[in-house]
Amino acid sequence: MNIIEVNHLTKYYGKARGIVDVSFSEEEGEIFGFIGPNGAGKSTTIRLLLSLIHPTSGDARVFGKDVRKHGPEIRQSIGYLPSEVYYYEGMKVIDLLKYSASFYEGDFKDRMKRLSDIMELDLNRRISDLSYGNKKKVGIVQGLLHRPELLLLDEPTSGLDPLMQRKFFDLIREENANGVTVFFSSHILSEVQRLCNRVAIIKEGQIVEVSNIRTLQQNNYKKISMTGENLTPGLFDLPGITNLQRENGSLNFFYNGDINLILHKLNQVPLMDINIEEPTLEEIFMHYYE
Amino acid sequence: MNIFFRELKANLKSLVIWSVILILLIMVGVAKFSAFAGNPEMLTMLDSIPPALMEALNMNALNLTTLSGFFGVMFLYFSLMGAVAAAMWGSTIISKEERDKTVEFSLVLPVSRGRVVTAKALAALVYCLAFVGITWVASLVAVQPYQPDASFFSFLRIEMAAMLLIEMIFLAVGLLLGCAMKRYKRAGSTAVAVILAAYFLSIITDFRQELDFIKYFTPFKYFDAASLLMNNQIDGLYLAISAGVILVCISAAYWVYNRRDLMI
Numbered sequence: 011m012n013i014i015e016v017n018h019l020t021k022y023y024g025k026a027r028g029i030v031d032v033s034f035s036e037e038e039g040e041i042f043g044f045i046g047p048n049g050a051g052k053s054t055t056i057r058l059l060l061s062l063i064h065p066t067s068g069d070a071r072v073f074g075k076d077v078r079k080h081g082p083e084i085r086q087s088i089g090y091l092p093s094e095v096y097y098y099e100g101m102k103v104i105d106l107l108k109y110s111a112s113f114y115e116g117d118f119k120d121r122m123k124r125l126s127d128i129m130e131l132d133l134n135r136r137i138s139d140l141s142y143g144n145k146k147k148v149g150i151v152q153g154l155l156h157r158p159e160l161l162l163l164d165e166p167t168s169g170l171d172p173l174m175q176r177k178f179f180d181l182i183r184e185e186n187a188n189g190v191t192v193f194f195s196s197h198i199l200s201e202v203q204r205l206c207n208r209v210a211i212i213k214e215g216q217i218v219e220v221s222n223i224r225t226l227q228q229n230n231y232k233k234i235s236m237t238g239e240n241l242t243p244g245l246f247d248l249p250g251i252t253n254l255q256r257e258n259g260s261l262n263f264f265y266n267g268d269i270n271l272i273l274h275k276l277n278q279v280p281l282m283d284i285n286i287e288e289p290t291l292e293e294i295f296m297h298y299y300e
Numbered sequence: 301m302n303i304f305f306r307e308l309k310a311n312l313k314s315l316v317i318w319s320v321i322l323i324l325l326i327m328v329g330v331a332k333f334s335a336f337a338g339n340p341e342m343l344t345m346l347d348s349i350p351p352a353l354m355e356a357l358n359m360n361a362l363n364l365t366t367l368s369g370f371f372g373v374m375f376l377y378f379s380l381m382g383a384v385a386a387a388m389w390g391s392t393i394i395s396k397e398e399r400d401k402t403v404e405f406s407l408v409l410p411v412s413r414g415r416v417v418t419a420k421a422l423a424a425l426v427y428c429l430a431f432v433g434i435t436w437v438a439s440l441v442a443v444q445p446y447q448p449d450a451s452f453f454s455f456l457r458i459e460m461a462a463m464l465l466i467e468m469i470f471l472a473v474g475l476l477l478g479c480a481m482k483r484y485k486r487a488g489s490t491a492v493a494v495i496l497a498a499y500f501l502s503i504i505t506d507f508r509q510e511l512d513f514i515k516y517f518t519p520f521k522y523f524d525a526a527s528l529l530m531n532n533q534i535d536g537l538y539l540a541i542s543a544g545v546i547l548v549c550i551s552a553a554y555w556v557y558n559r560r561d562l563m564i
Binding site: 100 | 302306310400401402403404405407408409410411412415559560561562564
């Protein structure tokens with residue numbers, strides 16, 4: 011079953027572009043990555059799903075329900091972590107969490123304790139006294155507190171130190187293992203690579219690719235780097251070679267094509283060393299943005 | 301309910317500040333009255349003031365040497381303060397969530413925007429009631445030394461009812477501005493500008509006969525202290541207009557807030 015279903019969703023803020031004709035879907039239990047640089051439309055998409063803003067055209071469904079008509083009902087089962095966290099400054103952390111929990115059915119006392127222990131959050135401090143990173147921790151606990159079925163994470167790791175990031179990732183994996191669907195927006199590819207099953211790449215408001223993270227890495231490109239004497243770029247004039255770079259004595263490029271052809275070519279060149287590897291997501295990503 | 305109680309708590313400070321100012325105003329006012337009270341020389345002095353000025357200060361037809369007359373003049377301050385306080389409460393209680401960027405928390409909770417507006421409007425209404433209550437009690441305490449008669453108490457009651465109505469009108473206007481304005485930082489100042497405009501309109505109507513129709517556009521004319529004192533009741537027509545204005549503003553507030561994009 012599709013937890014999120016987005017069809018030709020378009021949002022303009024007056025004349026300014028938000029997103030244009032975005033379509034994708036996320037299945038139950040997936041961790042779905044949503045990658046793009048700042049201003050590509052990631053937050054716009056999430057805010058449309060939460061009906062904080064309304065689409066110019068197209069529609070979106072969460073849990074099979076139209077986000078425009080069933081907003082409160084849908085949000086009952088959503089946990090949201092915004093990229094920048096703002097809460098009522100005068101409140102204590104514990105009062106804020108209790109206030110938040112009071113809107114959902116159930117008793118979350120033990121869970122509040124457990125989550126705040128994991129994230130090392132001091133419940134008795136005032137929101138206004140918290141640092142950016144600590145506010146983010148409040149956001150994580152608040153977003154997860156009511157046992158949501160869908161987590162919308164908008165650049166969740168900004169402000170967290172590496173240790174906390176790891177704890178956070180473990181927490182997300184644990185939630186996911188318990189059946190929680192995760193929508194993970196980020197511009198940091200390595201974390202998406204670590205966590206997600208599928209990714210959508212968004213560029214200037216439009217989806218350029220939706221694919222399995224493995225196929226994205228495996229199918230097309232090989233990154234080949236070699237060392238040897240008398241290596242000149244002219245030796246490799248095969249179609250499918252891109253990003254050819256020469257650095258004192260070594261040659262690097264991406265290859266997309268018949269693997270036998272390139273091996274045959276490599277055989278004819280005297281080499282001292284060679285590396286054939288899968289490009290990182292980072293490198294693939296740069297390719298989409300060229 | 302939880303939104304309602306949180307709002308009551310969160311804005312308590314502003315209610316306290318408004319109340320302190322108002323109590324001071326009443327104390328100073330009544331202290332001044334001690335100079336007017338039953339003093340015939342004061343009447344002759346007042347007669348020498350140009351009528352236009354008297355009109356502007358709303359002192360015509362009110363005998364300042366009686367307690368009721370004096371509170372008729374005080375009503376101007378009560379209604380202005382009530383109007384400003386109510387409009388500020390109404391406009392900021394909605395727009396502050398966008399100003400403080402807390403909408404990404406409060407409107408992601410499983411509540412409809414309508415429910416949020418209802419809870420916040422009720423919290424602001426409670427504040428308006430409390431403000432009138434405090435004005436009433438402070439007035440009763442302050443006039444104790446003059447041992448007013450029953451007619452004063454009944455006039456004060458009408459005056460307080462009128463003050464509440466003015467508050468409710470501007471609360472509704474404030475809510476509409478808070479809900480509708482995309483430039484949320486200006487919602488409060490726009491609300492005050494509306495009040496000042498309404499107040500000056502109410503003064504202008506007194507100056508020229510042909511401008512009399514303007515009185516329907518300014519709530520300050522609906523509840524004129526002199527006519528309240530004379531008739532000892534609130535005019536039915538103006539009551540109906542007030543109810544209409546409140547109803548239209550509130551419905552428009554819900555309508556707009558449900559449809560618009562939140563500014564984040």
